[in-house]
Amino acid sequence: MLRPAVRGPDTPLADFSAVRAKTHVDRIAVEPHPMGSAEIRLVEAYITGQLTGMGLEPEVQPVDVPDYFGQPGETTTARNIIVTIPGTDPSKAIAFVAHYDTVPSTPGANDNSAAVATLVEAARAVMASERPTNDILLLFTDGEEPNPRFGAAAFAERHSKFGDIGLVVNLEASGSSGPSLLVETSAPETGIVDRFIAASPNPAAFSFVSATVDLFVGVGTDFDLFKQRAVPGLSFAYLRGSPIYHTERDSVDSVSLRSLQHHGDHHMTVIREFGSAQLPPAESGADPVFFAVTPLLTVGYSATVAMALGTFAVAALGALVWVGLRSKRIASGALGRGIVVLIAGSMASALAVWATWWALTAVRPTPGLWESYLYLALMCVAGVAVLSFVGGSVAGPHNDSELSLGIVAVWVVVAAVSSFLIPGFSYLFVWPALGGLVALAVSWSGRMAGWLWLVVAVPAVVLSIPALDFFFQMAQPRPGNPDSNLIETAAVVGFLVALIVGLIVPFLPHRRTG
Numbered sequence: 001m002l003r004p005a006v007r008g009p010d011t012p013l014a015d016f017s018a019v020r021a022k023t024h025v026d027r028i029a030v031e032p033h034p035m036g037s038a039e040i041r042l043v044e045a046y047i048t049g050q051l052t053g054m055g056l057e058p059e060v061q062p063v064d065v066p067d068y069f070g071q072p073g074e075t076t077t078a079r080n081i082i083v084t085i086p087g088t089d090p091s092k093a094i095a096f097v098a099h100y101d102t103v104p105s106t107p108g109a110n111d112n113s114a115a116v117a118t119l120v121e122a123a124r125a126v127m128a129s130e131r132p133t134n135d136i137l138l139l140f141t142d143g144e145e146p147n148p149r150f151g152a153a154a155f156a157e158r159h160s161k162f163g164d165i166g167l168v169v170n171l172e173a174s175g176s177s178g179p180s181l182l183v184e185t186s187a188p189e190t191g192i193v194d195r196f197i198a199a200s201p202n203p204a205a206f207s208f209v210s211a212t213v214d215l216f217v218g219v220g221t222d223f224d225l226f227k228q229r230a231v232p233g234l235s236f237a238y239l240r241g242s243p244i245y246h247t248e249r250d251s252v253d254s255v256s257l258r259s260l261q262h263h264g265d266h267h268m269t270v271i272r273e274f275g276s277a278q279l280p281p282a283e284s285g286a287d288p289v290f291f292a293v294t295p296l297l298t299v300g301y302s303a304t305v306a307m308a309l310g311t312f313a314v315a316a317l318g319a320l321v322w323v324g325l326r327s328k329r330i331a332s333g334a335l336g337r338g339i340v341v342l343i344a345g346s347m348a349s350a351l352a353v354w355a356t357w358w359a360l361t362a363v364r365p366t367p368g369l370w371e372s373y374l375y376l377a378l379m380c381v382a383g384v385a386v387l388s389f390v391g392g393s394v395a396g397p398h399n400d401s402e403l404s405l406g407i408v409a410v411w412v413v414v415a416a417v418s419s420f421l422i423p424g425f426s427y428l429f430v431w432p433a434l435g436g437l438v439a440l441a442v443s444w445s446g447r448m449a450g451w452l453w454l455v456v457a458v459p460a461v462v463l464s465i466p467a468l469d470f471f472f473q474m475a476q477p478r479p480g481n482p483d484s485n486l487i488e489t490a491a492v493v494g495f496l497v498a499l500i501v502g503l504i505v506p507f508l509p510h511r512r513t514g
Contacts, residue, residue, distance in 0.1 A: 001466055002295060003179050003258035004202050004265055013128035016121055016264035018257045024050070024117035025260075026252050028100070029109035034069050035101045035143045035150070036076030043100055044079060047140055050120050051083050054127050058083040063154035068146035069104050078143035078150045082161065085126055085136040092166030092279035093135035096122070096267060097222050099144030099151065105480060106250045110238075114260050115171035116140060122267040132275025137161060144222050152222035156229060166279025167192065168233035169270050170223040171263055174484075175473065177256035177369065178240030179204040180263045184213045185234055186227040192274075192281050193290060194300060196234060199273040202265065202295040206466050207288060211424030232280050236266050239473040243366040246480030288423045291463065303423040309430045310419030316437045317412045320405060320444075329444060330405055337394075338406015345391035346498035349383035353494025356382060358487055361477040376472055379490070380497045387498040404506035408436035411503060428467055432460035432503060439507050453507035460500045468493055 011017040027046055033039035044060070051058045061080040070076060081100070084093065098115035102108030119138050126136055143150030156162050168186070182205040185193055197203045218224050223235040238259040244250045274281070290300035324330040356379050361367070367375065415429035435456045442452060475490040 001179050001204065001469060002202070003256075003262045006257040006261050014125055016118075016125055016261070016268050018261035018264060020124075021114075021117040021121035021260055021264060022252075022255065022257060024120050025109055025113045025255055028116060029107040029113040029250075029252050031107050032102050032104050033100075033108070034104045034145065035065075035078050036067055036070065037104075040079075040101055040142065044081060044142075047081055047100065047116065047120065051081075051123065051138075054124055056083050056085065056123070056127075061155065061159055063143075063150065063158070065143055065146075065148075065150040065154075068143075068150075078154065080142055080151045080155055080159075081138075081140035082155070082159070083123075083138045084161070085123065085131075085138070087132050087134040087136070087275070089133050090135045090279075091133070091277075093137040093161070093164045094270065094274055094279065095137040095139055095165045095168045095226075096270075097139045097141060097152070097168060097170045097226075098172075099141040099222055101142050101145055101151075103145050103246050103480075106246050106248060107252070108250055109252045109255050110173040110176050110250050111245060112144070112172060114173055114255055114263060118171055118260065118263045118267055122264060122271070125268065126271060132271060134166070134275055134277070134279055135164065136271065136275070137165065141222050147220070149222055149225055152225040156225045165226075165231055167270070167274055167281065168223070168226045168231050169267065170221060170226070170233065170235040171267070172221050172223075172235065172237040173239075173259070174237060174242045174245045174478075175239045175476075176241035176244055176250070176254040177259050178238040178473070180236045180238050180259060180266055181206070181209055181470075183209055183235055183237050184219065184221075184223055184227070185210050186223070187230050187232040187280075192232050192234065195273055195281065196269065197290060197292075197298045197300065200266065200269045202262065203292055203298055204262070205290055205292055205298060206470075207290045207424035208428055208467055209470055211422050212470075215422075234266075234270070236263065238262070239470070241369045242473060242476045242478055243372075244480070245478045245484070247366075249366075250480075289427050291427055291466075293462065299427075306419045306423040306426045306430070309434070310416035310426060313412045313430060313433050313437065314416045316434075317409055320437065320440055321409075324405060324444070335406045335409060338403035338408075339410055340406075341391040341394050341403055342407045342410045342499065342502045344394050345387035345502060346495050348390040349387045349498035350491040350495035352386040353379045353383045353497075354488060354491035357475060357490035361487060365477045365479045367477075372472075372476065376468075376493070379494065383494040383497050384501050387502060391502065404436075405440060407502055407506060408433065408440060411436055411499070428463055431463060432456060432500070435459050436503055436507075443507070450509045453504060453509065456507050457504045460503055464496055464500055468496060471496075 067074040067076040141151030411433035415433040419426040471492040
């Protein structure tokens, strides 16, 4: 989840500099510039002027559309800006997409001037480098903010260059900072995700994110128009601080240079990896399960491997249950009590965290970034307290050694089900579940050690941190766009925290009795 260091104005011209890109944000995000306004024509002139100054020949694609922000029944003109950096021997083009319009209520420094600035600065870097084989197509769309995505739709349906695209990259933001996450993919069977992850120095790629977006049937950006037409692609966005979304607080002072640098690094990684590759990329065995552990280590494997891991976990659980019952190490009702304890406690925790967050956001609809993380910490503590109270009440007099098998069983079942139904989610559960099975087997063998709880805690905590952060960002209030409020996802945070704590506690040294 760490972002790269900011590269300054003295960075070599062939590399991306967030400081240089920020100068474009400062010029573009002066005031709101919605589709059809006089202000957006000034932004258009600035973008085309920058591109022309590089020796490029930008084209403007006008399209008459309903005046979404004007009077009912009236029309206005959306104007896409399209420019191609010719390759030396192109197979097809890599398209980079960013919308340059805003809603009337915001100057849109992050949404989406930061992405526009990324395309402009990256274009300058490409022009200062050895030219790639493939064409680089830059598409600055107008009319993205209205739900029909007027500009992207016009380009996809009416422009001849749409057929030249072999790979598309979309850049967005709904907050002021955070890592530039890989939030959505298209046509993953081509293996572009695997290649991007292998080439990127800091990919910030987690398959549960794209799986979540797929469950929501997309997030409503220009990327939808390309995904619907099966154009292979990647979509990136940064999310932290989203209470500023579509408000006047999305100003130039709110932009994180590190997030802007991360956007640019992704842009340059794609160019360097695919700029001289055959497009569209040849099909390969794609990895629908992938997760970054550190900037230097990202794990990926196929759905087949995910299902095999889930099946193995179920088989190992069955073996432990048989051994435990046969040796009378556990009572016949212990397994069921452990299951009920964790499920009841986790559901109660989820409800408590959601209710607390709902009340907090009703009072503080625009919490600051660090303020919101303080609330998250307090809610997690409250969720754990609820887990302890409810779980203890359900369990009655018990032995943690007996309950631990039922608790691990819950993780194994969730791991197995997700492995078959939503493989992208499964790694969040399968590795902690396998850790729990190992810990149980070792402790039952009589070779208990004080560090054994780490076998459970390390995978559970390390793998869950991005998920907890992501779902908490989804739960942020967005008073500038109430339709995007998903306060309910705070319950996912409470549920995950309770599951993790419930899994770890029985293996703590002072808890192991009997």
